Structures are given as C-alpha cells and as structure tokens.
Amino acid sequence: MKRILKKIEVPCNGCTLCCHGDLIRLEENETSQEYLTEPHPFITGALVLAHKHNGECVYLESNRCSIHDRTPVLCQIADCRVIAAKYDYENARRLHNMRLIDIRVWDQGRRLLEK
Numbered sequence: 001m002k003r004i005l006k007k008i009e010v011p012c013n014g015c016t017l018c019c020h021g022d023l024i025r026l027e028e029n030e031t032s033q034e035y036l037t038e039p040h041p042f043i044t045g046a047l048v049l050a051h052k053h054n055g056e057c058v059y060l061e062s063n064r065c066s067i068h069d070r071t072p073v074l075c076q077i078a079d080c081r082v083i084a085a086k087y088d089y090e091n092a093r094r095l096h097n098m099r100l101i102d103i104r105v106w107d108q109g110r111r112l113l114e115k
Contacts (some may be wrong), residue, residue, distance in 0.1 A: 010077070010078065010079045011112070014063075015080075015108060016060060016063055016064070016065070017079065017080065017102060017105045017108050018066065018075075018078045018102070018103045018105050019056060019057040019060045020055055020056050020060075020102050020104070021055040021056075021099065021101075021102040022039070022078075022101055022102055022105060023040065023041070023048045023099070023100055024048055024049040024057070024072055024074050024075055024078075025040060025043070025046055025047070025048050025074055026046070026047045026048065026049070026072055026074075027072065027073050030072050030073065032047055034070075035049055035067075035072065036049070036050040036058050036059075037048075037049060037050055038050045038051065039091075041099065042098075042100075044045075048070065048110050059071075074110075079109070080105045080106065080108045080109030080112065081109045081112050081113050082109070083101060083105055083106050084106050084107075084108075084109030084110040084112075084113055085109070085113060087106060092099075092103070092106035108110075
C-alpha cells in the first residue's frame, strides 16, 4: 500500500530533536543511492536514514541539516505536535524504548501544543 504524504509547515525554528535517534523511513521513490541508509530494525526491506554512533542522523552537522534542501519526505513532514497529540506519555515512552522516537520529540510537541 502506497502512503500519501503531504508537506506541511512545521515550526521547527532551529530545533533538531527529531534528528537524534528517530527512524526516518525512506519512501519507495527515495533510493539508497540518494542517501546514506541502514536497514529498518523492524520492517524487512525498508530503509532508514543512517545514524552516527551517538544516534544522530548522519546528515546533522553543527546542529544543522546538511541536506535540508533535499531531505526525505518524512523529514519534511515530521511534526512533534502530531506525535504529542497522537500518543500519551506511556505510549511515547514505549516507542522511545523501542527506538522508534526520541521522548524529547514528544515532550517538545507537548510544550508547543500547550502554547
């Protein structure tokens, strides 16, 4: 099944929390020739952006995205507010423990929703 993803305006304002430890899964039309990748730990055959040993995205340099003008779709639509609205703390913590999200991303989304 093909996912339809739409780019939305996300108020990151320099925040790079989602670039630390999150799994950015590539879409079918995004190839490993375009990006440094590693196998998805839970989805056979799927690829995610590669990570440094410290868990950061390989494209995060000096706290900025080095491929900002050509990021995968999931990077373009990642919105911490959506994660915070979708999951309560317990479920967010469970996803964090599974290495699917960084709990700090959920917490940032919660703070933004409270504004």
